[in-house]
Amino acid sequence: MHCIPDAPDFEDGQLAEKALWDALRAQLPDEVVLAHSVQVRHGRAEHEIDILVLWPGVGLAAIEVKGGLVSVDNGQWYQSDSTGKRKLRSPIAQAQGAQHAFKDWLKDRLGSPLTSRFAYMACLPYTRVPADWQMAGIPRGLIIDQTGMHNCAALIRHAIEHEAQGGSALAGKFLERILPHLSGDFDPDSSPAGDADELEARQDQLTERQKVLLDSTRAIPRARFVGGAGSGKTWLAVEKARRLAKDGQRVGLFCYNKGLAEHLRREVSTWRQAKPVFVGEFHEYAKSLGVPDGAGQEYFDQGMPRLLKELAASLDVQTKLDAVVVDEAQDFAPLWWEGLLACLKKPDDGGVFAFMDERQNVYGRWDAGAAGTSIDQTANLVTLHIDENLRNTKRIAHTFRGFSGEHFLPRGGDGLPVRVIDCATEDALDVASDCVDVLIEEGWARNQIALLTTKERHPVHQEAFESKLIPEYWQAFHDDDEEFYGHVLGFKGLERSVVILCVNGFKDLARAPEQLYVGLSRARCLLMVVGDQKLISGAGGRDLELALGRAESWVPGV
DSSP: OEEESSSOOOOGGGHHHHHHHHHHHHHSOTTOEEEEEEEEEETTEEEEEEEEEEEBTTEEEEEEEOOSEEEEETTEEEEEETTEEEEEOOHHHHHHHHHHHHHHHHHHHHSSOOOBOEEEEEEOTTOOOOTTOOBTTBOGGGEEOGGGGGGHHHHHHHHHHHHOBSSBOBOHHHHHHHHHHHHOOOOOOOSHHHHHHHHHHHHHHHHHTTHHHHHHTTTOSEEEEEEOTTSOHHHHHHHHHHHHHHTTOOEEEEESOHHHHHHHHHHHHTOSSOOOSEEEEHHHHHHHTTOOOOOSHHIIIIIHHHHHHHHHTTSOGGGSBSEEEEETGGGSOHHHHHHHHTTBSSTTTSEEEEEEOGGGOTTOOSOGGGTTSTTOTTTTSEEEEEOEEOSSOHHHHHHSHHHHOTTOEEOSOOOSOOEEEEOOGGGHHHHHHHHHHHHHHHTOOGGGEEEEESSSOOHHHHHHHHTTOHHHHHHHHHHTOSOEEEEGGGOTTOOEEEEEEEOOOOSOGGGHHHHHHHHHTSEEEEEEEEEOHHHHHHHHOHHHHHHHHTSEEOOTTO
16 A cells, blocks of 8 residues: 555644554555645645545545544534543534645646545544434535444445545546655755755854854954864955955955965955955065066065065055955965065054964975064964864864864764775876766766866866966866866865865975875865875875775775
């Protein structure tokens, strides 16, 4: 027998309904469909059919069930139980109203009227009704009482065939058309991609709660916010810039990476209130003020910031900044800081807010011994620590915990196991590319996936680089339409639901730990680590070796 639902969860006040349900389950033929508590809305009126019987070859019955002792006195129905006696709307009238509503509702869904025989009835499992009882408009055959419970299926069939409206039996094919609308079945996206949406919504909610840190430090004019990967530093940097601009300050929001700069610009573009006077890369800011463009790393690291500092001396006060906000501040070399701070209206005590992770010094801007010394332009800022990891699942966060310091505290959900794909370094690019195809087959959307390399660029990335289409390349990433192919150095501060970290070697083994730290921390929901696991463990250290040893060993397509 087809029951909807398979096993209703009857509450204490529904014992009478359970009694009829159990009796019908025992007496009705297997081809009958039995439904409990069918909710129907007709216009603004809401109805409920306690028990609905759909009997192919016979018809339908909508049954209102009343427990306790039911009686009628001078046309008024009553119901009595341990709490006393109270008036009751006619159960036959209730069943009749629900039946009409169900027919109208079904007509709207199917596009054709229900012409099968359809009875409305009342069942009083604990009340004896005289065999010769009748009431105007209510034949005795529409009532199932206590004495009829042992034969209730036969009584329902008799009511359908002799008392019901409509002139035909319920056709089996018509019943098949009814069932999908009655059961309300739908199959949500059960792929990992669907689960990721809820997980990332929780991560976003946790991140937004970090605003309390800005609330509590609003009186501090110069501060550096130091936190590990996934602690929400970029969100905090954008929010700090928003608050400063809203207060009427001329604020600049800076970073180094082109991809992160595009992200910051897009975030700010949605604001309706005041915005920063500049959002983007340090070097673009220098050029916007008139510093000439140049070539060579030495010029960008030393020549351009020196020229900016000299130019700042002649800038009008109105052109200078009240405050600077720098995201991924560890990427800024000492001379960059000097040039940037010279552009403040008050270089010595103007607003400076640096958001940084000293352990992600992937560009080697600082020597390890320089942090916190006079060479470090952020050393005199009030230091505020952000210890919680909010943007990654706990399983992902534990893979890079060894890079994050002793106070690191994962707060995200557990998530999916980290996948480890062991292969030769020279095969890593091909294997990682295969992983993209398998992920799409699993149900992940293309725009949820990023493949990041540690040495040579992926061919898709290389083509964009050689074609000098880097602005379009980053716009495509933020347009969020396709899978993304990049390098860990360019992906700092960015993230995607799934990251395939393709360890295809290292140009500088001394910088490998920082690169691994960045690459491992870019995934929000699923991390896949592709490459020679001995090389990865040797570069990342014992903690990473242990973490990856607990991960899922995985082979694409198997």
